Amino acid sequence: MRRLYLALVIGLAASSSLPAQQRTTPTFRVEVNYVEIDAVVTDASGQFVRNLTKDDFELLEEGTQQSINAFTIVDLPVARVDPPLFRGTPVEPDVRTNTGEFNGRVILIVLDDLQTDFRRTQPVRLAAKQFVRRFVGVNDLVAIAHTGSGANSGQDFTNSQPRLLKSIDKFTGQKPQRTEGISDEEKAFKARASLNSLRASAEFLSNIRGRRKAVVWFGEGIDYDIEGVAGPPADQGRSITQRGESAPVIRDGMRDLIAVANRAGVSFYGVDARGVGAGLDEAIDLTGLDDDFQTDNGMVKVMDDTRRSQDFLRTISQETGGFAVLSRGDLNGSFARIIQQNSSYYLLGYYPKNDKRDGKFRKVDLRVKRPGLEVKARGGYTAPKGKASARDTASASKAPADMRSALESPLPVSGLGLRVFAAPFTGPSKKASIAIIVEVEPGRLAFQPSEAGAFSEDVDIIISPVNASGKALEGTRDQIPMRLSLANYDKVRQYGFRVARRLDLPPGQYQLHIAAKAANGNAIGALAYDLEVPDFDQQPLAMSGVAVMSGSAGRLVTVPLPPSFTEVLPAAATASRDFPAGDTLSIFTEIYDRQLGSPHTVDIKTTITTDDGGVLFSTSDTRKSDEIGAKAGGYGHTQKISLAGYKPGRYVLRVEATSSLGKGASAARELEFRVQ
Numbered sequence: 268m269r270r271l272y273l274a275l276v277i278g279l280a281a282s283s284s285l286p287a288q289q290r291t292t293p294t295f296r297v298e299v300n301y302v303e304i305d306a307v308v309t310d311a312s313g314q315f316v317r318n319l320t321k322d323d324f325e326l327l328e329e330g331t332q333q334s335i336n337a338f339t340i341v342d343l344p345v346a347r348v349d350p351p352l353f354r355g356t357p358v359e360p361d362v363r364t365n366t367g368e369f370n371g372r373v374i375l376i377v378l379d380d381l382q383t384d385f386r387r388t389q390p391v392r393l394a395a396k397q398f399v400r401r402f403v404g405v406n407d408l409v410a411i412a413h414t415g416s417g418a419n420s421g422q423d424f425t426n427s428q429p430r431l432l433k434s435i436d437k438f439t440g441q442k443p444q445r446t447e448g449i450s451d452e453e454k455a456f457k458a459r460a461s462l463n464s465l466r467a468s469a470e471f472l473s474n475i476r477g478r479r480k481a482v483v484w485f486g487e488g489i490d491y492d493i494e495g496v497a498g499p500p501a502d503q504g505r506s507i508t509q510r511g512e513s514a515p516v517i518r519d520g521m522r523d524l525i526a527v528a529n530r531a532g533v534s535f536y537g538v539d540a541r542g543v544g545a546g547l548d549e550a551i552d553l554t555g556l557d558d559d560f561q562t563d564n565g566m567v568k569v570m571d572d573t574r575r576s577q578d579f580l581r582t583i584s585q586e587t588g589g590f591a592v593l594s595r596g597d598l599n600g601s602f603a604r605i606i607q608q609n610s611s612y613y614l615l616g617y618y619p620k621n622d623k624r625d626g627k628f629r630k631v632d633l634r635v636k637r638p639g640l641e642v643k644a645r646g647g648y649t650a651p652k653g654k655a656s657a658r659d660t661a662s663a664s665k666a667p668a669d670m671r672s673a674l675e676s677p678l679p680v681s682g683l684g685l686r687v688f689a690a691p692f693t694g695p696s697k698k699a700s701i702a703i704i705v706e707v708e709p710g711r712l713a714f715q716p717s718e719a720g721a722f723s724e725d726v727d728i729i730i731s732p733v734n735a736s737g738k739a740l741e742g743t744r745d746q747i748p749m750r751l752s753l754a755n756y757d758k759v760r761q762y763g764f765r766v767a768r769r770l771d772l773p774p775g776q777y778q779l780h781i782a783a784k785a786a787n788g789n790a791i792g793a794l795a796y797d798l799e800v801p802d803f804d805q806q807p808l809a810m811s812g813v814a815v816m817s818g819s820a821g822r823l824v825t826v827p828l829p830p831s832f833t834e835v836l837p838a839a840a841t842a843s844r845d846f847p848a849g850d851t852l853s854i855f856t857e858i859y860d861r862q863l864g865s866p867h868t869v870d871i872k873t874t875i876t877t878d879d880g881g882v883l884f885s886t887s888d889t890r891k892s893d894e895i896g897a898k899a900g901g902y903g904h905t906q907k908i909s910l911a912g913y914k915p916g917r918y919v920l921r922v923e924a925t926s927s928l929g930k931g932a933s934a935a936r937e938l939e940f941r942v943q
Contacts (some may be wrong), residue, residue, distance in 0.1 A: 300624070300651065303532045303616045305341075305479045305588075306633055306644035307608070315611045316640055317342060327632040328619055337616030341478065343370055345606065346406040348428070351919055351939070353880030358919060358939040359429060361812065362844050364686045365679040365794040366708065371406035371426070372609045373478050373678070375468055376435075379486025381415040381457045382576070383440035387540045391485050394543040394598065395435045398483065399428060402602045408678060414464040414486075415441050415457075419735040423778055424677045427797050430776075440540075442487065455513035458491040462520040465535075465583075466527050473531030475677055476616075480533045481589070481609045487540050488576030493518040521579065525586045526628075526649030534589035536605050537580030541573070542594050588645045619650075626652030666729055666744065666782075673782040673793035674731055683783050683792030684708030684763075688842035690812020691772075691800050692835050692857060693901065698771045699800045700835045702814065703730060706823060706842045707783055709763040711790035714749075714756060722756040724749050725786035728766055732798075735776045743768050747826060755824055764824040767839040769832045774802035803859045808869070808926050810934040811857040811901075814840035815920075818851045844940040848915065852908045858924040858934065859901040860892060867892050867927045873906045878917045884908055913942045 304326070308316045321338035350357040376395060383391055403409055403426075411422040411434040422434035442457075443449045465484065472480040493514045528535060577593050584591040589608070592601040619629065630647040666674070673680045686706040694700030705728055714722040726749065731742040745766060751759060777800060782793040803809045820841035828839060836855070846852065860869060868889050875884035890902045904922070919939055926932035 300619055300622045301616060302530070302619060302631075302648060303337075303476065303614060304631060304633055304644050305532060305612045305614050306642050307612045308635055308640055308642050310641075311639055315342075317611075319613065319635070319637070321615075323636050324613075324615060325634045325636060326615060326617060327634075328621065328629050330630075330632075331620055333617045333620060335615050335617050337614070339477070339614050341610075341612050341614055343372060343610045344406065345404040345610065346371070348405055351876070351878050351880075351917065353876060353878070354919075357428070358937050359427060360844075361690070361938045362686060362688050362842050363794055363796045364684070365681045365792050366684045366686075368681055369406075369408075369678050371404060371408055372606065373424075373472065373475055373480045374403065374407060374409045374609070375472060375480070375482045376409060376411045376431075377414065377465060377468055377482055377484045377486075378411065378435070378438040379414045379461055379464075379484060380438055380441045381461045381464075382442055382486040382489055383540050384442050384444060384487065385440040386444070387487070388438065388440045390543050391440070391540045392435055392438055394538065394540075395438070395483075395485055396432055397598070398602050399431050399435070401599065402606050403428075403431075410677070411435065412464065412468055413438060414461045418737050423733070423737075424795065425778075425797055430797060451513070454491055455517065458489045458517050459513075459520060461486070461489060462517065462524055466520070466524045469524065469528040469531050469533045471677075472533045473527070474675075477614065478532075478678075479609050479612060479614070480531070481605060482528075482533055482535045483605060484535055484537045484580070484583075485540060485543075486537070486580075488537065488579040489517070489521075490572035490576035490579075491517050492575060493521070521583065525583060528583075528587040529645055529648040530651065533587060534608070535584045535587045536589040537584045537591040537593075538601075539577060539580055539591070539593045542592065542596075543598060621650075624651045624653060626650060667727075667784065669789070669791055670727065670729060670782045670784050670793075673784075673791050674729060674780045676793060679795075680782070680791055680793035683711045683785055683790040685781065685783055685792045685794055686842040687779070687781055687794060687796050688840060689779060689796055689798055690814055690840070691798075692811040693803050693859060694771045694835075697802075697804070698773050699803065701770045701772055701798065701800070702812070702832065702835045702840070703768045703770060703779065704840050704842045705730070705766045705768070705781060705783070707763050707766070707792075709760050711788065711792075712759065712763075712785050713787035713790075714751070714760070715787055717750075721750045721752065723751075723787075726783060727786070728783045729781070730768060730770065731780045732770060732772060733778045733780055739780075740772065742770065745826075751824075758822065759824050762822045762824075764826065765839055765842070766826045767828050767832050767836075769829070769835055772800050774800050776800075804861065806859075806934070807862050807928075807930065807932040808924055808934045809859045809861070810922065810924060810936050811859070813854055813856045813920070813922055813936045813938055815844075815938070815940075816840055816853040816855075817843070817846055819843075819847055844938070845943055846910060846940060847943050848910060848913060850910045850942075852910065854906050854908070854920070854922070856904050856922055856936065857901040858890075858904060860895060860926070862926060862928055862930075862932060863892055863895060865892075865928060869902060869924055869926050871902070871904050871922065871924045873904075873908075874921050874923075875908065876919045876921065883913065883918070910942055915942050917941050 310316055321335050326333045326335055348357050405426050408424040410424045413420045420437040422430055468482055581591040628649050633644045635642045688704040690702050691699040712724050714724045716722055726747045728745045732740045777798040779796040779798055784791045825839050868891050871888045873886050876882055921937045923935040
């Protein structure tokens with residue numbers, strides 16, 4: 268059933284399995300007293316100054332001049348979503364690459380469900396979506412965390428808007444309404460839980476160096492009275508001292524959060540859920556939520572709680588270099604300011620001359636020597652306390668530490684260029700079989716000639732699937748000893764090479780973490796690939812991924828396909844979506860029919876559309892259900908397409924299947940490609 272037009276064979280490889288391992292948050296980190304300071308320098312008109320050098324700065328810690336060990340200017344563009352003109356919405360890419368340096372912002376959205384009234388759920392969802400849709404660029408990496416929900420509600424770093432919006436839709440406020448009452452113990456517990464989540468967010472982001480990191484914190488702050496006068500009145504059996512016993516813990520938790528954020532170079536931006544309604548694209552009426560507190564001293568209590576919670580938002584934001592969004596003002600203006608603050612700045616790194624891990628605050632004074640300029644930078648940090656934690660080197664994969672670090676990196680690692688394609692097909696039992704293509708670019712491959720006339724380079728490739736809960740499942744590891752003849756060496760040096768592997772995964776949402784290392788020169792590349800594995804059995808008509816081959820892709824040397832892969836695809840697809848004019852494409856997909864109780868036909872239509880909506884190619888293939896028989900199965904669909912006469916530009920390939928039985932039985936896949 269699975270027939271492809273091309274099989275590329277060259278003797279290269281050996282493959283082994285990678286045992287499953289648990290993955291929560293990355294464990295690699297810099298365990299030295301290294302400090303990064305980000306600074307914005309403006310002229311008299313308030314414009315960012317871009318032509319400064321390291322020698323223009325003077326850095327003092329507690330009055331002692333420090334040596335600036337690292338210096339760079341970060342000036343990031345905002346790359347907007349660029350959908351095809353005819354459709355208005357982007358086509359989710361089916362190929363990922365790490366080529367080029369990462370030039371985007373790093374943003375973590377925290378949805379504080381523990382500290383948000385259920386009745387404000389929808390405004391918070393809309394505000395967070397507005398931030399993602401209107402202000403996040405396609406070059407940014409964004410993650411989402413929920414303080415009170417399970418890990419599968421969040422989203423690891425991605426630039427996929429649909430994935431981010433899906434995670435936001437899982438947000439539901441969990442803070443009890445005041446009419447329901449809440450004990451001091453429960454209130455204190457949730458306050459500590461939110462602070463712990465925020466601290467964990469800052470610690471997670473501390474693994475990222477060379478960037479300012481932003482946490483956009485949607486919630487209502489924390490209204491616990493840290494001065495120790497919260498809780499039920501004394502005549503209900505508890506003294507003032509008992510009622511305030513959690514206050515020092517929560518106060519210290521706030522201070523600890525600020526200290527961790529400042530060490531990590533993380534800026535918080537608190538967005539008060541009570542103030543977002545007026546700034547939304549969709550009108551939301553938040554009035555009347557507290558009308559039942561108009562009697563007795565209820566409104567006084569409401570106002571006191573609001574003041575305390577906004578003080579929390581304001582303090583944490585301002586003390587970490589951000590700002591709080593508290594009123595029903597210009598929400599879009601505030602969001603734009605968050606992006607601006609994280610787009611243009613100088614980054615200076617140094618090793619403090621005082622390297623004591625005493626937990627004390629260190630005042631930092633950053634000055635610009637040029638007259639007439641103003642510098643804004645955080646005024647200090649809290650030194651770490653105690654011994655540096657030992658690096659966690661245990662790993663079931665037995666992978667080198669540098670490859671583990673690359674796999675765990677929230678950002679792509681560009682030392683070795685990679686392109687990755689993955690497509691789900693039906694698999695054994697209730698799992699799907701994922702065909703994965705990894706193409707390695709030749710630029711950093713350093714072949715060594717041997718006396719026998721061969722050219723040698725060893726490449727290690729690890730594919731580790733991580734599910735929505737952050738657990739790493741069984742993956743693959745390939746240690747590829749390449750011993751090439753002169754002819755194949757010339758091909759690889761010009762075009763690179765390709766590896767094809769298969770994983771079997773149950774339906775769900777995943778990220779494939781992929782890392783590759785070239786032995787000669789130790790070049791390492793890594794990236795994360797967003798993967799949705801559908802439940803093919805739950806749909807009347809479903810479609811696999813679309814595998815694309817091309818004549819030009821045949822130039823890449825392909826590692827011999829393992830038998831497990833050829834059970835899914837008998838030849839390797841390409842991970843390129845750029846094709847030369849005049850190339851020939853061959854596509855393959857499967858349509859799975861689950862309506863075999865009644866005879867019918869399935870129409871499979873393939874089209875190619877220009878950027879402005881013109882249809883350059885269209886063909887249909889009608890299949891009969893009796894081809895499959897009484898047992899559930901699928902139709903294999905192949906199509907050859909010549910690109911002769913195609914002008915340079917962007918195109919959309921669409922494959923759509925429709926059943927004659929109707930009842931909403933249809934399935935479609937789209938991908939975007941370019942002709943050079």
